Amino acid sequence: MTGMHTPLNDTTRVGGLSYLNPLAPEPWASFVEQIERVRPHLGSLERWIETLIRPKRTLIVDVPIERDDGTVAHFEGYRVQHNLSRGPGKGGIRFHPDVTLNEVMALAGWMTIKNAAVGLPFGGAKGGVRVDPTSVSKGELQRITRRFTSEIGVIIGPDRDIPAPDVGTNAMTMAVMMDTFSMNRGGTATGVVTGKPIALGGSLGRQEATGRGVFITAREAARHQKIALEGARVVVQGFGNVGGIGARMFHDAGARVIAVSDHTAILVNLGGIDVPAALAHVAANGGLAGFPGADRIDAEEFWALECEFLVPAALEGQITAQRAERIRARIVVEGANGPTTPAADDILRDRGVLVVPDVLANAGGVTVSYFEWVQDFSSFFWTEDEINARLERIMVSAFDAIWHIAQEKGISLRTAAFVVACHRVLEARAERGLYP
Numbered sequence: 001m002t003g004m005h006t007p008l009n010d011t012t013r014v015g016g017l018s019y020l021n022p023l024a025p026e027p028w029a030s031f032v033e034q035i036e037r038v039r040p041h042l043g044s045l046e047r048w049i050e051t052l053i054r055p056k057r058t059l060i061v062d063v064p065i066e067r068d069d070g071t072v073a074h075f076e077g078y079r080v081q082h083n084l085s086r087g088p089g090k091g092g093i094r095f096h097p098d099v100t101l102n103e104v105m106a107l108a109g110w111m112t113i114k115n116a117a118v119g120l121p122f123g124g125a126k127g128g129v130r131v132d133p134t135s136v137s138k139g140e141l142q143r144i145t146r147r148f149t150s151e152i153g154v155i156i157g158p159d160r161d162i163p164a165p166d167v168g169t170n171a172m173t174m175a176v177m178m179d180t181f182s183m184n185r186g187g188t189a190t191g192v193v194t195g196k197p198i199a200l201g202g203s204l205g206r207q208e209a210t211g212r213g214v215f216i217t218a219r220e221a222a223r224h225q226k227i228a229l230e231g232a233r234v235v236v237q238g239f240g241n242v243g244g245i246g247a248r249m250f251h252d253a254g255a256r257v258i259a260v261s262d263h264t265a266i267l268v269n270l271g272g273i274d275v276p277a278a279l280a281h282v283a284a285n286g287g288l289a290g291f292p293g294a295d296r297i298d299a300e301e302f303w304a305l306e307c308e309f310l311v312p313a314a315l316e317g318q319i320t321a322q323r324a325e326r327i328r329a330r331i332v333v334e335g336a337n338g339p340t341t342p343a344a345d346d347i348l349r350d351r352g353v354l355v356v357p358d359v360l361a362n363a364g365g366v367t368v369s370y371f372e373w374v375q376d377f378s379s380f381f382w383t384e385d386e387i388n389a390r391l392e393r394i395m396v397s398a399f400d401a402i403w404h405i406a407q408e409k410g411i412s413l414r415t416a417a418f419v420v421a422c423h424r425v426l427e428a429r430a431e432r433g434l435y436p
Contacts, residue, residue: 027106027316033342038418045426055105057081061151065143079127079152081161082108085428088159089125090115092166099128110337114359116421118398120370125161133168142176149180158191164369165195175200191376194369203372205387211245213364213395217356218309218333220399230254233307237261239288242335243313244279251275259305262287266302267294312339319344334358349412357414367394
């Protein structure tokens, strides 16, 4: 079982891809640099910019459990509330062996920007436990989840901070978190988490929401760039809940998904991968390894494939400066959080590659989480068609507003998204004033 003392290397080799350790690119440093790039566009609100590079609240907790064999194991957990000026904190819980405070701080910061960029009434938060969920038993994982929830229970709640699934967690994790919080509170509180099973107040459309949002923003970017989706070549890194669903939607729109990767394999078929068959293979076998409809390639070939769309939907820090030099995509659509370093961003811009940033492209998940939260408060639930239509309106409206700012100011879509979001957050901060 992987615990809190697992040594961290600069890279972790998974399925042939080199997944950068969060400590290597230092995600928080990347986030701060992104904030600094917005400074010239803030006007009088610049006096409040320190608000965005100082997390409001950081909680580090010990998570001890009794293992199945009777021994006691300790794990380290985190919950960071980056900014609460516009509403309660909102952000996922990550179970991964490489979770660090640096990473969680950055992810919380990106949640602040993401929620503000699409106009949701939330602040930014994120949490995580340093554990490999595949290396522990089902009972041990439930005990980790319950103890972690109890430890962070002092700062979460339906009107304070609302967790959701992330890497290594899922709807059942949220069910256990909701139950634990509710038992400690003495009454059922469905709104304390989102991404729950439907039977416990979850929302229809939530599971596909992030991948759907990635596809919507890719489609809108293609429209502005006059790129036809029919026959467009798509490369997807990460074939889980985000990349897999995004790939399926590209496939259904007539695009040609020519390469996919996950933690088990990197596969290519220049004629087009049968995405539904690949998804079925993953569901049956736990990964892409062994899928007969494509050939294996190495990481260097993967990043250099010529395509219209590249969708990094794995972990942060994947597109480094070195990889950015090799990328031959016309549009990069960030399904993951923080997949592109600032140095790589500059290289892609100079090479004429359009980047649809994570804080816009993958905001579909938190948008439908907002819908779930609202439905839980009212105990009135919408149909999946209503959910998808509302998501479509919000994502398209946000994309158009950010595209307009980018064109008007001659800046990248990422900087434009940060300009929109930072103005909204810092205006709220200024209007609220300081207490005491």
